[in-house]
Amino acid sequence: AQKITQTQPGMFVQEKEAVTLDCTYDTSDPSYGLFWYKQPSSGEMIFLIYQGSYDQQNATEGRYSLNFQKARKSANLVISASQLGDSAMYFCAMREGGAQKLVFGQGTRLTINP
C-alpha cells in the first residue's frame, strides 16, 4: 500500500489565489512526521514545512500552512496569496517512529498563472 498519496498530478491557479495541495498518508505508528518539499525547475529540494504527529497546532511557515487532520490521515499544504515563483513540483513526505528516512509521494506540479 502507498504510504503517501498525492492525488493531484497537476494544478493550475491564478496568481494571488490561495491553493491547497492534498496529501494523505498511511501509518500505524503513533509517532510520525510529515514534510512538504518544493522542487523548482532548477531541481533542488527546498524544505517548506513540518508537522509532527503529537504537535497540538497546525504548522505554519510564512505563507505556508499545513492543514493536519489526524483522524482523516491527511496533511494538506495551503499556500496563501500564491506568487509566480510558487510554480514548482511539491512533494509530501513522511517519517515513521524514530526513523529518519523519508517516504515521498509522487508529487503535484503547481503552475501559477499571471
Next chain:
Amino acid sequence: NAGVTQTPKFQVLKTGQSMTLQCAQDMNHNSMYWYRQDPGMGLRLIYYSASEGTTDKGEVPNGYNVSRLNKREFSLRLESAAPSQTSVYFCASSVIGGGTSGRAYEQYFGPGTRLTVT
C-alpha cells in the same frame, strides 16, 4: 557553510561501467541518505547511514553500494551501470531527531547528480 555538496553534477556512462557518486556535508549531521528520482516521480531511498560506521538498505538498494567514509562523507557506488539506473541522484543529511521537535528531522538536500546510462 556549503551545506550538502555532490560531485559530479552530470555523468554519462555506458552499460557495465562503474562509478562513484560523492557526497559531503559540513553541518556536523549524523545521518546521511541517498535517494534517486526518476522522471515524474518522487524520491526513493536507496541507502542511508544513521550514524558514522553504519549503513542500511532503503527501498531500492539493488545495484548500489555505499560507504560512510567519515562523518562528513557518504559515497554511492554503481558497480556495473544499467540503463534502469538512469536517474537524478540526491544526497541528503539530517541531525538525529529528538522527541517530536519539528525541524530536528529536516533533511537538507544536495543539488543532485544527473546520471544517464546508455
